[in-house]
Amino acid sequence: MHTNESSENYLEVILVLSKTRPVVRSVDVAEELGFKKSSVSVAMKHLRERNHITVTKEGYIYLTEDGKAIAEMIYERHQFLSDWLVTLGVSKEIADEDACRIEHVISKESFEALKKQMI
Amino acid sequence: MHTNESSENYLEVILVLSKTRPVVRSVDVAEELGFKKSSVSVAMKHLRERNHITVTKEGYIYLTEDGKAIAEMIYERHQFLSDWLVTLGVSKEIADEDACRIEHVISKESFEALKKQMI
DNA sequence: CCTGTAGGTTAGTATATGCTAACCTACAGA
DNA sequence: TCTGTAGGTTAGCATATACTAACCTACAGG
Numbered sequence: 176m177h178t179n180e181s182s183e184n185y186l187e188v189i190l191v192l193s194k195t196r197p198v199v200r201s202v203d204v205a206e207e208l209g210f211k212k213s214s215v216s217v218a219m220k221h222l223r224e225r226n227h228i229t230v231t232k233e234g235y236i237y238l239t240e241d242g243k244a245i246a247e248m249i250y251e252r253h254q255f256l257s258d259w260l261v262t263l264g265v266s267k268e269i270a271d272e273d274a275c276r277i278e279h280v281i282s283k284e285s286f287e288a289l290k291k292q293m294i
Numbered sequence: 295m296h297t298n299e300s301s302e303n304y305l306e307v308i309l310v311l312s313k314t315r316p317v318v319r320s321v322d323v324a325e326e327l328g329f330k331k332s333s334v335s336v337a338m339k340h341l342r343e344r345n346h347i348t349v350t351k352e353g354y355i356y357l358t359e360d361g362k363a364i365a366e367m368i369y370e371r372h373q374f375l376s377d378w379l380v381t382l383g384v385s386k387e388i389a390d391e392d393a394c395r396i397e398h399v400i401s402k403e404s405f406e407a408l409k410k411q412m413i
Numbered sequence: 414c415c416t417g418t419a420g421g422t423t424a425g426t427a428t429a430t431g432c433t434a435a436c437c438t439a440c441a442g443a
Numbered sequence: 444t445c446t447g448t449a450g451g452t453t454a455g456c457a458t459a460t461a462c463t464a465a466c467c468t469a470c471a472g473g
Contacts, residue, residue, distance in 0.1 A: 181430065202450060214431050216452055234450070263407035273404045280395035288382035300460065321420060333461050335422055353420065418471090426462075437452080443445090 178227070180279040183249050184208070185218050186227055187278075189236055190246035198235040252278040252286060259293060297346070299398040302368050303327070304337050305346055306397075308355055309365035317354040371397040371405060378412060 178186070188207050192199045205215040219236065222228045227242035238246055253274045260270035281289075297305070307326050311318045324334040338355065341347045346361030357365055372393045379389035400408075 179429070200450075210430095211432060212451065213433080213453080216450095218430085220452090260404050260407065263404070263411050265401075265404050265407045269401050269403045273399070273401050276399035277396055280392070280399060282384075282388050282392050284388045285379050285382070285384050285392045288379065288384045292382050298459070319420075330462060331421065332423080332463080335420095337460085339422090415473090416471100417473105419469090420467100422465100422467080424463105424465085426464100428461090429459085431458090432456075433454105434456105435452100435454085437450100439449090441446100441448090443447105 177225075178245055181218065182222060182225070182227065183245060183279050184275075185215075185222060186238065186242050186246040187249040187253065189228065189238060190243070190250055193238075198233075200234045200236065204236070249278050252281065255286075255290060255293075256281075259289065296344075297364055300337065301341060301344070301346065302364060302398050303394075304334075304341060305357065305361050305365040306368045306372065308347065308357060309362070309369055312357075317352075319353045319355065323355070368397050371400065374405075374409060374412075375400075378408065 185204065185208075188204055189199050192203055192207060196203070201215045201219055202212055204210075204219075205212045208215070219228065219230060222242065223230060226239055227245065229237050229239060231237070256274035256277050257267075257270045260273055261267060265273070304323065304327075307323055308318050311322050311326060315322070320334045320338055321331055323329075323338075324331045327334070338347065338349060341361065342349060345358055346364065348356050348358060350356070375396050376386075376389045376393035379392055380386060384392070
């Protein structure tokens with residue numbers, strides 16, 4: 176279940192998009208991230224190869240068990256870190272940007288410790 | 295004064311090493327980071343080109359004003375983030391590793407907000 | 414004097430990422 | 444029917460980083 180920061184981001188975006196629309200396609204991911212469709216195409220190929228997603232012949236992207244686990248972990252971190260920064264007085268936008276970077280590098284231990292403190 | 299994560303790390307290490315020894319050389323940096331001397335050599339070339347360091351003909355590395363400013367900012371973040379995580383109950387080792395990654399991605403705003411909360 | 418070692422550099426390799434350009438397929442609509 | 448557009452793929456480029464291999468210089472010590 177090894178991943179890179181970029182893969183984690185793609186998986187998270189797929190999860191988020193799937194919450195608000197019936198199906199997620201490469202173009203949707205590209206638009207959301209502001210990336211070119213070719214970049215997303217290559218990234219999806221990698222995610223397929225690593226069994227993090229499956230793609231139907233119509234181009235609909237679905238998270239596998241593995242992919243979903245990663246996506247949900249990252250998404251939870253994102254939500255939590257963003258909210259936490261906002262409680263510290265950081266603006267919503269900056270909090271979101273920072274959460275988006277910190278979520279990929281913080282350890283499980285530190286994240287859990289932070290959650291515990293916030294209860 | 296533009297930098298990458300890797301450059302920031304090198305500058306921080308140079309600063310830290312200079313606190314405990316009279317001079318800092320490429321090999322010292324390589325040993326500290328666990329990198330090969332060739333990698334450090336190339337990195338030092340980039341830091342020279344961007345005027346973040348100067349290197350004497352003996353191979354002694356010194357931070358420029360710019361380089362020192364970056365190094366000290368990152369070092370302050372490192373210290374603070376590491377201490378903060380330890381107060382949350384994270385082990386010294388993990389806190390240090392996490393600080394080392396978060397220090398490069400957290401925004402000025404968030405860092406200041408966190409500092410304020412810790413007073 | 415001569416050789417081995419320390420410190421440094423350069424060239425070329427590899428991975429991760431995103432980009433542009435060119436191309437393909439399928440389908441909607443004049 | 445014919446064409447334009449949407450969605451997707453592939454090839455090749457560019458940057459950031461670290462690595463291995465090969466080489467150079469200088470100096471210590473037999």
